[in-house]
Structures are given as C-alpha cells and as structure tokens.
Amino acid sequence: MLATSRTFEANARTGLANPILQQALSLMQSGFPQRRRLAVERLPEFEALREIAESIKDHTLEHLDFYLELFEENVIASGGQVHWARTPDETRAVVLQVCRSVGAKIVTKGKSMIAEEVGLNDYLEQNGITPVETDLGEYIIQLRHEPPSHLIAPAIHLMKEQVADTFRAEHRSLDPARSLAEARQLCDEARAVLRPQFLAADVGITGANFLVAETGSSIIVTNEGNGDLTQTLPRVHIVMTSLEKLVPTLEDAATLLRLLARSATGQEFSAYTTISTGPRRAGDLDGPEQYHVVLLDNGRSALLGGEFQDMLRCIRCSACMNHCPVYAAVGGHAYGWVYSGPMGAVLTPSLIGISKAGHLPNASTFCGRCESVCPVKIPLPKMMRHWREREFTEKLNPPVYRAGLFLWAWVAKRPALYHALVELASRVLGWIGRGRGRFRTLPLANGWTAVRDMPTPEGRSFHSLWAERRKDGAGR
Amino acid sequence: MLEQAGCTVEVPRTQTCCGQPAYNSGDRADTKAIAKQVLDAFEGYDHVVVPSGSCAGMIRVHYPELFADDPAVLPRAERFGARVWELVSFLVDICGMHAVTTRWDHRVTYHDACSGLRELGVKDQPRLLLASVGGLTLKEMSGAEICCGFGGTFCVKYPDISDKMVSDKAAEIVGTGAEAVLAGDLGCLLNIAGKLQRHGRPVEARHVAEVLAGTTEDASPIGVPR
Numbered sequence: 001m002l003a004t005s006r007t008f009e010a011n012a013r014t015g016l017a018n019p020i021l022q023q024a025l026s027l028m029q030s031g032f033p034q035r036r037r038l039a040v041e042r043l044p045e046f047e048a049l050r051e052i053a054e055s056i057k058d059h060t061l062e063h064l065d066f067y068l069e070l071f072e073e074n075v076i077a078s079g080g081q082v083h084w085a086r087t088p089d090e091t092r093a094v095v096l097q098v099c100r101s102v103g104a105k106i107v108t109k110g111k112s113m114i115a116e117e118v119g120l121n122d123y124l125e126q127n128g129i130t131p132v133e134t135d136l137g138e139y140i141i142q143l144r145h146e147p148p149s150h151l152i153a154p155a156i157h158l159m160k161e162q163v164a165d166t167f168r169a170e171h172r173s174l175d176p177a178r179s180l181a182e183a184r185q186l187c188d189e190a191r192a193v194l195r196p197q198f199l200a201a202d203v204g205i206t207g208a209n210f211l212v213a214e215t216g217s218s219i220i221v222t223n224e225g226n227g228d229l230t231q232t233l234p235r236v237h238i239v240m241t242s243l244e245k246l247v248p249t250l251e252d253a254a255t256l257l258r259l260l261a262r263s264a265t266g267q268e269f270s271a272y273t274t275i276s277t278g279p280r281r282a283g284d285l286d287g288p289e290q291y292h293v294v295l296l297d298n299g300r301s302a303l304l305g306g307e308f309q310d311m312l313r314c315i316r317c318s319a320c321m322n323h324c325p326v327y328a329a330v331g332g333h334a335y336g337w338v339y340s341g342p343m344g345a346v347l348t349p350s351l352i353g354i355s356k357a358g359h360l361p362n363a364s365t366f367c368g369r370c371e372s373v374c375p376v377k378i379p380l381p382k383m384m385r386h387w388r389e390r391e392f393t394e395k396l397n398p399p400v401y402r403a404g405l406f407l408w409a410w411v412a413k414r415p416a417l418y419h420a421l422v423e424l425a426s427r428v429l430g431w432i433g434r435g436r437g438r439f440r441t442l443p444l445a446n447g448w449t450a451v452r453d454m455p456t457p458e459g460r461s462f463h464s465l466w467a468e469r470r471k472d473g474a475g476r
Numbered sequence: 477m478l479e480q481a482g483c484t485v486e487v488p489r490t491q492t493c494c495g496q497p498a499y500n501s502g503d504r505a506d507t508k509a510i511a512k513q514v515l516d517a518f519e520g521y522d523h524v525v526v527p528s529g530s531c532a533g534m535i536r537v538h539y540p541e542l543f544a545d546d547p548a549v550l551p552r553a554e555r556f557g558a559r560v561w562e563l564v565s566f567l568v569d570i571c572g573m574h575a576v577t578t579r580w581d582h583r584v585t586y587h588d589a590c591s592g593l594r595e596l597g598v599k600d601q602p603r604l605l606l607a608s609v610g611g612l613t614l615k616e617m618s619g620a621e622i623c624c625g626f627g628g629t630f631c632v633k634y635p636d637i638s639d640k641m642v643s644d645k646a647a648e649i650v651g652t653g654a655e656a657v658l659a660g661d662l663g664c665l666l667n668i669a670g671k672l673q674r675h676g677r678p679v680e681a682r683h684v685a686e687v688l689a690g691t692t693e694d695a696s697p698i699g700v701p702r
Contacts, residue, residue, distance in 0.1 A: 013636055325623045329640040363634050365627025365641075366500060367590035382541070385500060392502030401501075401633075409498050409506035413513065418492040437701035438673055447632030451639035452670035455699030466487050 001119045001147060003352050005336035008359035012330040021157050021331045028156055032322035035266025036373065043262065053259050054377045056252045057313035060213075061304060067213040067246050068295075074216025078278025080291035088118035091296050095120060095205070095238060098292055099129055102236055104202035110220060110227035111135040112207030113316065114240040114296050116148060116338045117351070120205075131205075132197045134226035136190055143170045149332030149340065151318040152264050157331050160186060194226070204230040204288065208241040209260065209315070210253045211293070217277040218293060219253055221260065221270035228274050237276065237288040242296045244312040250275075256315055259375035263317040299351050307386045311346050313376040320370035320380060326363055335360055342370035342380040349387050358396055361387035423461045430459030477563075477689045478525060481571040490517040494526075494534040499542065500628055511539050512549065515556055523570065524560045527685060528662045529592020530628075532562040537595045562592050563685055564660055568601035578690030579610035585654035586614060586684070587645070587668065588621045589661030602660060602684050609687060615652040619645070626667040642671040649679055656680040656697070658687060669698040 004011060015021055040046045060067055072082040085091040091114070099107060107124060109115060109131055121131045121142065133142040137155040141148060143166050148154030155163070164180035167189055180186055206227050208218040218239045220227045231237045247253050261267040280287030303309050321327045321341025332340035337357070339347050345360040354361075361384035370380045391397055411418050433439055433456030441449045448454055478485050495510035514535060518524045526532035539553040567573040586606065592598035606614055625631060625641025632638075645668060649657045657672075657679055659665050669681035680697035696702050 009634070009636075012634070016636055016640055325625070325641050326637055329637050363630070363637065365590070365623050365625065365630045365638075367623035367627070368594040369590070369621075369623070372594055385502065388500065388502030389504060390502070397501070401629075405498065405501050405503060405506075409503065409510065412492045412495070412498075412510050413506070415490050415492050415513070415517075419489065433701075435701060437696065438670065438699040440674075445632070447635045448670070451635050451674070452642060452667065453673045453699060455666055455669050455673075456701070458695065463487065463489065 001116060001338055003337040003348075003356055005348060005352070005357040005360055008334060008336055008363060011334040011336055012363070015330040015334045018331075020159055020162060024157055024159055025328050025331055028153075028322065029328045032265065032318075033373075036263060036319060036322070037266075039262040039266040039268065042268075043258075046259075046262070049255065049259055050375055050377055053256050053315075053375055054313065056247060056255060057315075057376050060246055060248060060252075061244070061309060061312050064243065064246065064301075064304065067248055068243060071211055071213040071216055071246060074214065075278070075291070075293055076216070078216050078291075079281070080216065080278045080293060083292060083294045085294055085296045086298070088296070088298060091118045091240070091294055091298075092120060092123045094294055095240065096123070096127055096129075098236060098238055098290075099124070099203050102202055102290075104129055104236070106197060106201045107131045107203045107205055108198055108201040108230045108234065109133050109135075109138070110204070110206035110222065110230040111138050111154070112205060112240045113148075113151065113338060114207055114242055114294075115205060117242075117298065118240075118296065120240070132194070132201065134194055134198065134224075134230050135222065136187065136224060136226075139190055139194065140166060143167075147333065147338065150321065151316050151339070151341075151343075153318070157333060198229045198233050201230075201234045203236040203238060204232075204234040205238045205240055206231050208239050208245050208293075210256060211241060211246045212248075212250055212253050212275075213246055214249045215277055217250070217275050219257075219273065219275050221257070221273045223265075223267075223271040225272050228272060231274070231276055231288065232286050235288055236290040236292070237279070239276070239291075239293045240296070241293065242298070242300060244300055244314070256375075260315055260317050263319040263373065263375040264322075303350055308346065308350055308383055310378050311343075311350065311383060313378055314343055314347070315376060316343075317375055319373040319375065320378075323369045323373050325367060325369070326365070342384070343378075346378075346380055346383045346387070354387055354390050354394070355396060358387075358391055361385075362391075419461070419463055423464055426457040426461045427459060430457045433457075434459070477567060477576075477685065481567055481573055483523075483525075483571070486521070488517045494531045496530065496534045496538075497628055499534065499538060504542065507542060508546075508549075511535075511542055511553070515539075515549075515552055519552070519556055522559065523566065524556075525563050525566045526560065527563045527660070527683065529562045529589045529596055529598055529660050530663060532560055533591035533595035536560040562596050562598050562660060564605060564688070565592075565596060565598045565601045567688075568604055574604060575608035576605055576688050576690075577608075578688065579612075580687050580690070580692060581611035582655045582687075583613045583615055583653060584656045584658050584687070585617050585649055585652045586620060587617070587624060587649075587657055587659040587664060589659050589664045590621075590623050592660050593621060598660060602658075605688050606658070606684070612687070615654050617648045617652055619648050624664045624668050626663045628663065631667060638667075639671075642667055646671045646675065646677060650677055654679060656682055656687075658682055658684040660684050665698055673699050 140155040149157040210219040279291040327341040349357040366381040438453040495507040499507040543549040624645040625638040
C-alpha cells in the first residue's frame with residue numbers, strides 16, 4: 001500500500017472537516033472505551049493478566065528463533081507448509097504461486113492486516129484473481145476502494161447511510177427500491193451477496209491473531225463467523241501473518257485471548273475463536289486440503305534487541321486507538337498507511353521508515369492514555385519519543401524548529417540570562433496586554449493564536465515576586 | 477500552603493526549566509545538561525515541590541529513564557526523583573493535609589492533567605482538598621481524564637488537531653455549568669483558558685492551589701485583566 005503519512009497534516013485537516021467521520025468518531029469515543037471499562041471492572045485479575053501477557057510476549061521475543069522453528073516443525077508435522085517472506089514482494093509472490101497452483105479464480109478473505117500491509121488485493125486483481133473480503137467492514141471498504149481506518153473496525157469512518165449508498169451502487173442486480181435504512185438490512189444483504197462467494201472460492205486467506213509454536217496452529221477471532229467459512233470451505237487455506245504473532249503454548253494463547261476481546265470491544269470473548277491446525281485429516285468432516293502459513297518479516301526482526309522491540313508485543317486489539325484523543329480527532333486515514341493511532345505511530349516508521357512517517361510519532365500529546373490501556377503494556381509514548389530522538393539525531397525536523405529548540409536550550413542552560421529574559425518578557429507582554437488580559441495575535445506564535453487566545457503574563461515573574469516577598473519579610 | 481503545612485520553602489535562583497521541551501523533541505543532550513542543572517540546584521533539599529504535574533513527572537519519572545545508560549548520574553537521578561512531588565499530592569500524601577479552611581462560593585469543575593494523573597497518580601488528592609473548601613461545589617466532567625490538546629510543542633506543531641481537542645474540552649467544561657475550571661498543570665490551564673476566552677465563555681480558569689490557598693482575590697483568573 002502506498003503511504004501518504006508524509007502529508008499527515010493535510011490528511012488530518014481533511015478528517016477534521018469531514019462531518020460524517022466526526023460523527024462516527026464521536027460514537028466510537030463513547031462506545032469502545034466505556035465497554036472496555038465495564039469488561040475490565042468485571043474481571044478482578046485483569047491487571048495481573050496484563051503482567052502475565054507482557055511476560056509471555058517478552059519471553060517469546062527473547063527466544064523468537066527457537067519458537068519460530070518449533071512452529072514450522074509442528075506445522076509440517078500436521079501436514080501444512082510454512083513460507084518465510086522477508087518482504088511484501090516475497091509475500092505477494094508466494095500467495096500468488098499457491099493460488100495459481102490450484103487454478104484459483106476467486107479468493108475469499110478473512111480480515112488480515114498483513115494482506116493490507118503488502119497490498120494483496122490489488123496484486124491479485126492484476127493477476128486475474130478476484131479477492132472477496134468477507135469481514136463486513138473489510139467488504140465495505142473493498143467496495144469503496146478505501147484502506148482500513150481502524151484495526152478491528154476497518155469501516156468505522158462511515159455511518160450506515162454511506163454503507164447503504166455503497167451497496168446500492170455496487171449491488172446493481174438487486175431491487176433498487178429495497179430498504180437499506182437499518183443496520184440489520186445491510187448485514188442481511190452483505191450476507192446474501194457473500195454466501196455464494198464462500199462456496200465458489202478456491203482459496204481462503206485469513207490472518208492470525210496468534211500462532212502457537214507447540215502445536216503449529218493459527219488462531220483467529222471474529223464476531224461474524226466469516227473467518228470460519230473462509231478457512232474451512234475452500235480447498236486451500238492460506239494464513240497471512242507476521243512473525244510476532246507467535247506464542248509458545250495454547251495455554252499462553254488462552255491467556256492473551258482473555259485480554260484481547262475485553263481490550264478491543266469490551267466483550268468477554270469474541271463470538272468465534274477458531275484454532276486451525278494443518279489441513280483436513282482423514283476422517284475430518286471438513287477443512288481445506290492444503291494449509292499454508294506465510295510468515296512476513298518486513299523489518300520486524302530488525303526491531304529485536306533494540307529500543308522498539310516492545311512494539312512486537314502488540315496483539316492488535318485497538319485499545320490504544322480507541323482511547324487516543326488524536327485518533328478520535330482525525331480518524332485512521334490521516335495516518336496514511338495500514339496502521340493508525342498510537343500503535344501505528346510507533347509501528348509505521350519501523351516498517352516504512354521515519355523519513356516517510358515522521359509526523360506520526362510527533363502528532364501525540366504524550367497524554368499516556370494508550371499505554372494505560374494496552375493489554376501488553378507497550379510503552380507507546382516512550383517509543384514515539386525514541387522516534388523523535390532518531391529524527392533529531394538524523395536532522396529530519398524542520399530547520400526552524402531545530403533553530404528554535406537550540407536557542408531555547410542555550411538560554412535554559414544559563415539561569416541568570418533565563419531569569420532576566422523571563423522577567424523582561426513578563427513585563428513587556430504584561431504591559432502591552434494589560435487592558436485585555438490576553439492576546440488574539442502574537443508574533444511568532446501563530447500556531448497558538450490561530451485557534452485560541454494567549455493569556456497575558458501577570459507582569460512580574462514568580463522569581464521576582466518571591467524575592468520581593470522575602471525582602472519584605474513576609475512568610476516566615 | 478507549604479508554610480502552613482510546616483515546610484520551610486526556598487526557591488533556588490539556579491533553576492530554569494525541567495528540560496521537557498528538549499526531551500520530547502528528541503534532543504537528549506540538551507535535556508541531560510538541563511536535568512543536571514536541576515539536580516545541582518535542588519539536590520540539597522528534603523523534597524522538591526512542583527506546581528505542574530508534567531514538570532514533576534518529567535523529573536520523577538523521566539530523569540531516571542534519561543540517565544538509564546549513564547551509571548555516573550543514574551543513582552543520583554533515582555534518589556532525587558523519588559523526592560519530587562506535584563504540589564497537591566505532596567500536601568495530601570506527604571504532609572498529611574486532609575482539609576483546608578478557605579472558602580470560595582463557586583461551582584467548579586476539575587481537569588485531570590495527563591502527566592499528573594497517569595505518571596504520578598494525582599486524582600483523589602485535589603478532590604479531597606476541594607471538598608473541604610467552604611461554598612465550593614465540584615461538578616465533574618465525564619471526560620475529565622481526556623487530554624486538553626496542549627502537549628507542549630504539539631499545540632503549535634498541530635494547531636488544527638489541538639484546536640479540536642481543546643474545543644471538545646471547553647465544550648465539556650461549559651456543559652457542566654461550572655463558573656471555574658481548576659487544574660494542577662500550567663500548560664493545560666493556559667490552553668484551556670485561551671480557548672474559553674477565544675469563544676467568549678465566561679468560565680474562569682485557575683490553578684487549583686489558588687482556590688485551596690484562598691488567594692483568588694490576589695490575582696485575576698488566567699487571561700483576565702486585573
């Protein structure tokens with residue numbers, strides 16, 4: 001997928017000016033956090049589980065080579081295949097090769113962020129294969145040719161009226177006079193349109209929420225059951241995933257599953273949790289004939305052992321973006337690539353480079369709400385700051401900003417000068433603004449005064465008032 | 477308030493800033509230089525009290541992280557950081573203050589500044605003391621813990637996003653019907669006051685300490701002429 005993270009500011013303005021997006025985001029802001037809070041309150045051991053989850057993920061990452069090989073061994077033992085893909089190119093190529101090997105025409109897809117990361121749909125279409133998204137949100141954005149705007153609710157930027165318009169425009173064989181006013185009607189229509197596709201598909205592609213090393217299994221969670229139809233009906237099941245999804249045991253996966261849905265939607269558990277281990281065995285009633293796992297690296301292994309390793313603990317629950325006031329203001333598309341919100345602000349620069357994604361870790365107030373809700377305790381603000389440090393070291397910030405920072409720091413390292421300047425500024429600004437008490441415009445401060453007034457200083461600095469108080473013998 | 481709580485207060489002239497603007501801009505070298513200056517200025521005191529949660533959090537939480545790879549300074553930063561407090565939490569948690577004797581006949585709302593709340597656990601302490609102020613009614617916002625959009629340089633780097641955040645905050649403050657919004661962080665107060673005034677909202681913005689200390693007569697609200 002082509003990144004537009006470089007134009008984050010313009011993207012953000014577009015989002016801020018979009019009334020439908022703003023309506024959708026304001027619903028999201030009250031919905032997800034509230035439901036999460038209630039779910040957490042119902043589970044006394046939630047905090048303890050976060051600690052355990054963090055240590056499960058840390059342990060796996062410390063021994064990732066070992067668990068990856070164990071995983072591959074167990075996938076092969078259960079009759080499946082593992083494909084190691086270093087880059088998006090390699091990932092697309094291996095998926096196409098598997099599809100071609102069975103003469104696939106239609107490919108159904110469960111939700112996979114890795115498929116988004118490598119731009120799979122466009123590639124399959126260019127090669128004469130029709131991908132059909134089966135997650136309702138993904139299906140909607142596929143029809144609209146849009147990228148996802150959220151990890152677990154890819155069409156959260158839309159209201160049901162836009163979905164109805166899209167269905168009317170795309171489902172042309174249906175009665176144009178039909179009612180699509182209710183969400184239920186939209187679901188029913190998508191279900192009716194997708195059902196024959198499930199049956200016609202030659203290959204089913206899903207993502208994975210977890211990979212289990214001890215069994216060679218992949219686990220997906222859905223609320224629609226579309227993942228199960230995608231991975232059991234076609235002859236071939238391809239799991240498109242990345243190497244940090246690994247956990248050592250089923251027990252570990254179960255622990256993480258207890259956190260995942262609660263953190264994401266506030267459900268105790270998603271409606272469907274499905275464990276896939278290899279292809280259909282003799283005597284199995286259903287299941288694919290072939291089971292492939294495509295494991296994408298795309299720069300992730302380079303994060304091991306460095307200051308961004310903790311990011312690889314992420315289980316893609318979306319709690320960080322659901323609680324992020326910046327995401328809530330601009331929506332997911334502003335981030336300009338597959339991942340958005342705080343996790344995107346850390347991960348995107350890791351995957352496409354800080355020079356393309358420099359805005360993302362800067363567009364944060366470091367309010368810390370993301371870290372406080374992260375089920376695997378990723379220090380997201382700290383890692384955004386690490387990106388800013390890289391940017392500063394590599395001199396990627398705007399020269400004006402660097403000059404301002406240099407000047408400020410130069411003064412801040414000279415207390416006598418600092419106090420003299422603060423006193424001077426307080427007196428001068430205090431005198432000029434004495435009538436109104438605030439400024440509507442100020443030279444060099446347009447970023448501030450464009451949207452809010454600047455209160456006038458009191459006319460004296462605290463230090464000078466304090467010194468006077470001491471001289472007068474006030475206080476003690 | 478500190479003197480009433482039995483403290484001897486000094487304000488060293490050798491201090492400037494905690495270094496947070498440099499730290500959050502990725503400039504570790506300048507941050508370290510400024511942080512060492514803070515250590516030198518304050519190390520001799522029993523406690524260091526800061527009237528802004530984000531500055532206190534910078535010193536208490538982030539100095540040890542800043543010097544994590546510097547074994548010569550790290551133990552100093554850790555020992556020092558443990559003695560740095562946000563003002564109201566110091567009064568309640570360390571001095572054992574549970575009530576004040578002041579009076580302010582106002583309906584107020586309280587904004588939980590992010591660093592104080594999430595880095596230092598400042599939540600109940602200001603509410604405990606405010607409950608003892610005569611004539612004062614606290615009307616809570618449902619989003620009291622949501623960021624106001626200040627974020628240091630964020631508010632001037634991304635003014636459109638900051639505007640949306642502080643507009644939402646201002647609307648919520650106005651929605652409570654409060655006559656004043658109080659907080660324990662100067663950056664947030666400057667931002668919130670500036671937004672309320674841009675929209676001509678007659679809500680006072682004040683540091684919570686002004687109300688607790690009963691000094692609201694001595695200074696006008698933020699951004700209001702004397």
